[in-house]
Amino acid sequence: MRWSQSFIPTRKENPREAEIASHKYLVRGGFIEQHASGVYAFLPLARKVILKIENIIREEMNKIGAQEVLLPALTNSDVWKDTGRWESFGNDMFRLKDRWERELALAPTHEEIMTLLAKEHLKSYRDLPQIWYQIQTKFRDEPRPRGGLLRVREFAMKDSYSFDATWEGLDESYQKHKNAYLNIFSRTGLQVSVVKASSGLMGGSDSEEFMVLSKSGEDRIVYCPKCGYSANIEVAEARVGNPFVQSKFTKKEKVHTPGVRTVKEVAEFLGIEPSLIVKSLLYRTQDKRDILVLIRGDYEVSEAKLSKIYGQELQLSSREYILKKFNAEPGFIGPIDAPVDEIIADESIRNLSRFVVGGNRNDYHIVGVNLDDIKINRFADLREVREGDICLKCGGGLSLENAIEVGHIFKLGTKYSASLGAMFTDQNGEKKPIIMGSYGIGVGRIMAANVEVNHDDKGIIWPFSIAPYEVDIIEIDHKKTEDFAFKLYKELKSKGYDVIWDDRDIGAGAKFKDAELVGIPISVVVSPKKIKDGTLEVQVRKTGKQFDVREEELLSQLKNLKKEL
RNA sequence: CGGGGCGUAGCGCAGUUUGGAUAGCGCGCCUGGUUCGGGACCAGGAGGUCGGUGGUUCGAAUCCACUCGCCCCGACCA
DSSP: OBGGGSOOOOOSSOOTTOOSHHHHHHHHTTSEEEEETTEEEEOHHHHHHHHHHHHHHHHHHHHTTOEEOOOOSEEEHHHHHHHTHHHHTGGGSEEEEOTTOOEEEEOSOOHHHHHHHHHHHOOBGGGOOEEEEEEEEEEOOOSSOBTTTTBOSEEEEEEEEEEESSHHHHHHHHHHHHHHHHHHHHHTTOOOEEEEOOOGGGOOSOEEEEEEEOTTOSEEEEEOTTTOOEEETTTOOOBOSSOOEEOSOOSOEEEEOTTOOSHHHHHHHHTSOGGGBEEEEEEEOTTOOEEEEEEETTOOBOHHHHHHHHTSOOEEOOHHHHHHHHSSOGGGOOSTTOOOSEEEEEGGGTTEESEEEEOSSTTEEEEEEOGGGSOOSEEEOOBOOOTTOBOTTTOOBOEEEEEEEEEEEEEEETHHHHHHTOEEEOTTSOEEEOEEEEEEEEHHHHHHHHHHHSEETTEEOOOGGGOSOSEEEEESSHHHHHHHHHHHHHHHHHTTOOEEEEOOSSOHHHHHHHHHHHTOSEEEEEOHHHHHTTEEEEEETTTOOEEEEEGGGHHHHHHHHHHHO
16 A cells, blocks of 8 residues: 555644543544544554454454354344343443334344344254354443543444353353463453453353453452462452451440541541441442441442342442431441441451441440441451452462453353243253353454553554554655665565555655554665665664665565564 | 533644633645655645524623533443
8 A cells, every 4th residue: 555545644643532542542643533422433544453353353263163143233122121131231222213113222242132043043952062253343322431442332342152052061162262362362462361250241150351451441450479360359359458456445435536537537536547447338229228338447348249249239328318317427327226227247347356336426436346236137248359468369469450351251151041042952852041151352442452552652563463554665755766665565565565655755754753653563764875775774663673684685584573573 | 420621723722710803823734946864944825603502791712501512530341
């Protein structure tokens, strides 16, 4: 391709709305253009990158025997109602009506549609196992799109689904996907951590996420540098830092604590550690039960864990509601004689004694409290793991890191097959629900995460495998070297390189800047002076190295560079 | 949905506090010329419903109300 004829609208300045590197550079480099919040147009360069990523995905999926399909994005509401997700997806699902007022949805994912297809055709254990996948646009009405391509409302996803007759078969299909995913991410130039994850709306048992460590990521993962344990913070488990503590108070009594309502203030006021305070938080379930959550003062409640325990979203109660219910400010509520339906306590308070709780009356706390003084309905792990907590597996100290989720695999089991009646007949003539798995990859996120991880202050640094072009032929003075450059261009193309020829009649500086911004791995500079001596200059984007090569050595040099990049 | 911010030429911004005449600047774009190894220079030029609607006023980019859109921080997910 000639640059002069390409549609590559690069810009000198950062777009107003972009804050993170991938967003800035993808817009500045002329890859993407925003159309609406969380909706982007993909211009030629981005399209090329995406196609390269998709092809790598296809190769790896086909390698494990998966077959590509393409299902509708516009779907009938019935299927969603059958599995209950018409309700549970809530506002995240784009819904619409046709001219006959029939309800439709733009599919946010395809478990239902795939399962229906399986139901129609997979009738016998002889038809199993199967793996079907597609690369398709999904629609989710995200509450808050952000970070350019990191969180959008319309996005390409590779989603695959496995259908097995046995649980062992599911394990195998799952493992195949895991291996394929590791290949895909490594081939697209990403280092990923595989972490235990919450299965959320998908349901099912095991699930793991593929995470790219990046400060722009909106997920947080916990990992143990010693033994390699890693998990999404939503499900991460750990032992508390200092497990047994007893306060200086020797008997239970009410003390006046005027105006001190936060844990920090109470700790300072009473002269004790925050870990000796038991924090009480009031939550409300969807079915309107009041749950008092108790947790050690130096920890935060994980609402993800809480929701999992109750199987529904819990809402932290408002100040107004607490005032009405307790006749006290939120900072002063406590578990003793609390007017609630249930008291649930985090494991972190199990070993405490003579601790401090709210007095359920403004400006009062109760000190010297023991667990016997409280009627706790149950204990559970409700804590959000903190930096420095202790690894359950090896006793090492845990670390926290931000990450971008680029893939997620689930063992679904029979949730969808059972509710939609996708049954097969086994060898004994028994009808059983098909055992399923579902596996997703965010295609656009691979692109964005790549830029997050691979960039410098000049622009993007693509890995060779997914670069929009592999080689950029840069002419210093187009008028003088056009014939030479054209020959070189044809030659490199004939050797299979994806090459762009910067034949524009503009200053060399601008061409270098564009090449760096757009992130083409290798530039070959054609200078009128140097070609007289039979040399060309090679510039390597990643290392910043520049060196001259003899014309006849160019191809072998490129071959070597290709291996490294 | 709660909190914070923004909307002025294709892009990035100033002007709004304290209302006033032809709404500015840089980049980009067009024409001519000189240049040609790190976003060139000179000369000339085009380009605006000041997000929208309604109001206040002799007069609104500027004040008021409503509204639309976008970004960032918190609860979901690829």
